[in-house]
Amino acid sequence: MTTPVAQLPEFKELIQKRRAIALPLTIIMLLAYFGFILTIAFAPDVLSQKVGSGVTSLGIAIGFGLILLTFIVTGVFVHQSNQKLEGLIDTIHKKIGE
């Protein structure tokens, strides 16, 4: 009984939309984090620069930025998923009478 679901236009739309939301966010997260780790590994001096004229280093600023980015990425995904995907999933469940 699951094979018909795969043929539904709503299912194809769901897969497409989910990929369009999740893929860019995953790539952003991977690039941001491994960019940070590789900078620590190969060019730690870059992160030792000061932000403006104060004592706060670029590393600490970027670190806090990454924590914020993590929160934003999960927030965007949950919001988008509720807006664009939940309706499609409900429709699929209704169509096959579950």
Added chain:
Amino acid sequence: MPSLDNFFAHMNVTAVLMFLVFVSMTLFITWWASKRVKTTKDFYSAGGSITGLQNGLAIAGDYMSAASFLGISGLVFTSGFDGLIYSIGFLVGWPIVLLLIAEPLRNLGRYNFSDVASYRFDKKPIRVLAAIGSLSTITFYLIAQMVGAGKLIEVLFGLPYASAVVIVGVLMVAYVTFGGMLATTWVQVIKACLLLGGATVLSFLVLAHFNFSFEDMFTAAIAKHANGAKIMNPGTLVKDPISAMSLGLALMFGTAGLPHILMRFFTVRDAKQANRSVFYATGFIGYFYILTFIIGFGAIIYLTGNTAYVGADGKLVGGSNMAAVQLAHALGGNLLLGFISAVAFATILAVVSGLTLAGASAISHDLYVHVFLKGTHDEKKEIQVSRIATVALGILAIFLGLQFEKQNVAYMVGLAFAIAASANFPIILMSMYWPRMTTRGAVVGGWLGLLTTLVLMILSKTIWVSVFGFDKPVFAYEYPALFSMPVAFIGIWLFSITDKSTRAILDRDGYEAQYVRAQTGVGIEAGKGH
């Protein structure tokens, strides 16, 4: 240590009282929950009755372990910026869990990730692999928590290390055997609130002193710290590029393979609530890591140079893991110290309970029911076996806690993440997204990943040199993930594409139905008995 005894002599009453209040409160919850645990679904997944926000708090509770609270604030106290590398690594795993794993996991499984990894494959070999992967991860995580708990109680209450470890072991067995997932979840929720509250108070007191200016706080810390302005820069924590990348990989992908965390996704009603709980959890955890960073800097400012907290050798009284606890005393006297230590203890207790429950489910649900009984179902028997497994795990945890007294807590957790990232994560991810994967590929790749991790860990400095006493480590780096993760993925790929067996045809044919259910949740009720 006479100065230590003197220092803690006055707080014992307050701390012990706070501690007793928490323990009796949680034991009451366990008693309440025990009357509601009737089926295996109740025992492992709280009957699916937990809301997104509650689960978010419980996940955060599971994740904000002793290593996070005591370890990271201690790391910031000793080396400043480097502490942030760990916090960020622990946090960035969450979007990966949410974007790739959470929904399919909730839609395909019932109690633990073995349900998902074995969904379309030959159940028996995959369940054995997943159970051993889970138990290896849990063991290393458990050792770290037991050592942390033992040290904390030893210092705070003046109890010998051995009795402290035994107390933690007995309490954790009590929570899990009687209350199951429902009690464990509520203990986590309460503890998460207390820990977030306590850490907020500490950070507030530190920042208020500097009119909430980070810049002023950093300046004061630089003036106090022996390393001066260097605490703002990457330091010695990550020694070479290979170790940096290896640690980074383990932390980012390890989260998506932690059995006790993945188990939490089955306590909510549906995939939507599972997603929502990750969002809440990420918020709480991120906020908490910012607090531990402030607490670490507060500890530099308030404790450095004060002989009540720092010995003549420049080391913190009670070890560097006690930075947050000592800071509580410096800022709020015995009352705040009592509160923070009770919370720290509660943290460890709650985390070991969650770990034990996940371990018990691997033994009873995977090994006993699906391998030993070959899937025939007897719910009463299954709960009974998992209760026996819990007691056995409790005894094992006490034994290992005593053996590994001298091990570094944060490093042990790092190893648990390395196993999770190399053994559990590859089979979970590939089984969800790669249609051509077969039973043979999963089994060979999974075991290769697990064994590579364990062998490299044994050959590295911590075990080969420190435990076995050889001169030089065979494996020169601290973390194995950079090598063991590719081994697992290549193993899965190679032994799947070359698989010509009849089982392989079944495995590949099963993908479409699995994919539909993973993406939509269609068929969850019908599929209950799998």
